Amino acid sequence: MNSEFVSSVGHLKVNHVTRCRSSSCVRCSKVCGFILLLIFIVGSYMLSSERKTLLFPPYLLEEDLSEDALRDAVRNIATKVKFEARRVPDVSESIGLEKHMFSVIPQHFLPNVKNPCWFEELRGNVSEDPYRSNLFGRSRQIQLIFERLSGSFRQRLRRHDGKLQRLRCLPYFYIIGQPKCGTTDLYERLKLHPDVRLTPPKEPHWWTRKRYGIIISGERPHTRFPLDHYLDLFDPVAIQIQQSLLGNSSSGIITGEASASTMWDNNAWLYFHDNSTWAEPPSLVLDSIHALQPDARFIAILRDPVERLYSDYLYFGTVNKSALDFHQKVCESLRMFDGCLRDAGLRACVYNGTLNNAMTVRLQVGLYVVFLLDWLSVFSRDQLLVLRLEDHASNLTLSMSRIFRFLRLAPLSDQRQRQISRRPASNTRHASDRNLGPMQTITRELLTLFYAPFNQKLAEVLRDESFTWDGRSEHA
């Protein structure tokens, strides 16, 4: 629709020019053109000097600013970007916040099992269906899995020291982000490795949202999903691991999940801590994961944040989607983010749930390095694999073999490798959205300026220049 619109405008211009030539008004148009040019120069000079006073508070990014003024305003944001180390809370603080979690999950997992698993004492009535009240069962797909699991539940129990026990597992690895960067594609391809078991849902969003009772991002909390409901999701894997244990073989099976909110979404803290001051969250989702699973492994797949934002907008947007609408939302969100940075630090703004819910495009999700530095404040660099979607898409075999090595999985036969690489890409842009065309050049320029200092820092932290996405590296 949009490209049709553009081409019809182009057509009009062509018609106008040819008509002028044919009616011998060339000299006239030269004079007119000169006068118009003069008016334009004087006018834009007056406009820009008038804007100068407006360029400063209250709002840096007025919707009707000239393109140059917009660029200046965005460059001005960069001057306020300061990367500061966070205060890492004590493990005892995290334990204090999540007493139940630490009473359920042991400090040490079974030694002869690669995946983190343990035997949990069964409390309560053995005859009851343990999955009956699981809140994830609201999804029909998960409910069917629970029905099957409850049928075999009693046979799976083992008696130990006079007590009944069940095997429980947590993920060995997490695909932590980012949205619209290829997490679904990774998840689907990883499933094809014989030692990887990934059960639905791909994105439980338990750590960031459901455990706080947030079902849909941006909504207020409702019923909180207990830890046991999350653990139930890994019971199909636990059964397979238990079977290999019974056969006296050590188990190399691993499981994971791919909630693309894990890396960045800490918006829930707003509802559970003092939110009255300009402050940073006292602890992050990653602190809870670290306290429970200090040895877990994490995969983050990233892409040019400018492209990510447009893809995010097209995917999650509903009405009025167009390049112009995107541009307006980008300007509006840049203005809000800039307003926040004037009063608060970078991390306070990135983790400000009120601001994040108010911005009409999710600018903060592309500030990868802010999140990465926080993850690296508790996890070691070799526990995190950071990939670029551009690289993943250009050589799937290479990308998947890096992931298999990172997860300490056995190398695959060539045939299996080919099968995994040839699988068609998952979750690509809808045809209807492709018809909307690319974003406007000015929007791309503003976003590139906005993200540049963050990408620069990211490349520094990862010691890899390709994370600047500055055009010198190839685009896929």
Ligand SMILES: *[C@@H]1O[C@H](CO)[C@@H](O)[C@H](O)[C@H]1NC(C)=O
């Ligand atoms: C256990 O649950 C079963 C099935 O719901 C019920 O028939 C039985 O009475 C319960 N037993 C106890 C001790 O509550």
Ligand SMILES: *[C@@H]1O[C@H](CO)[C@@H](O)[C@H](O)[C@H]1NC(C)=O
């Ligand atoms: C597993 O090993 C234990 C002791 O090492 C032995 O008693 C048991 O019979 C073995 N089970 C199987 C299924 O081989």
Ligand SMILES: *[C@@H]1O[C@H](CO)[C@@H](O)[C@H](O)[C@H]1NC(C)=O
């Ligand atoms: C902030 O905290 C207050 C009091 O704890 C709470 O009532 C309020 O809902 C919180 N803010 C938001 C946006 O939920």
Ligand SMILES: *[C@@H]1O[C@H](CO)[C@@H](O)[C@H](O)[C@H]1NC(C)=O
């Ligand atoms: C978050 O941002 C909102 C709106 O920009 C602001 O009113 C609020 O004070 C900020 N809160 C914190 C904790 O920074």
Ligand SMILES: *[C@@H]1O[C@H](CO)[C@@H](O)[C@H](O)[C@H]1NC(C)=O
């Ligand atoms: C969509 O566009 C129409 C017309 O421009 C406008 O009236 C309406 O408020 C817009 N809706 C949203 C949700 O932005």
Ligand SMILES: *[C@@H]1O[C@H](CO)[C@@H](O)[C@H](O)[C@H]1NC(C)=O
């Ligand atoms: C992908 O990478 C592998 C290993 O580096 C290389 O052998 C292969 O030629 C690459 N394939 C493509 C399509 O670039």
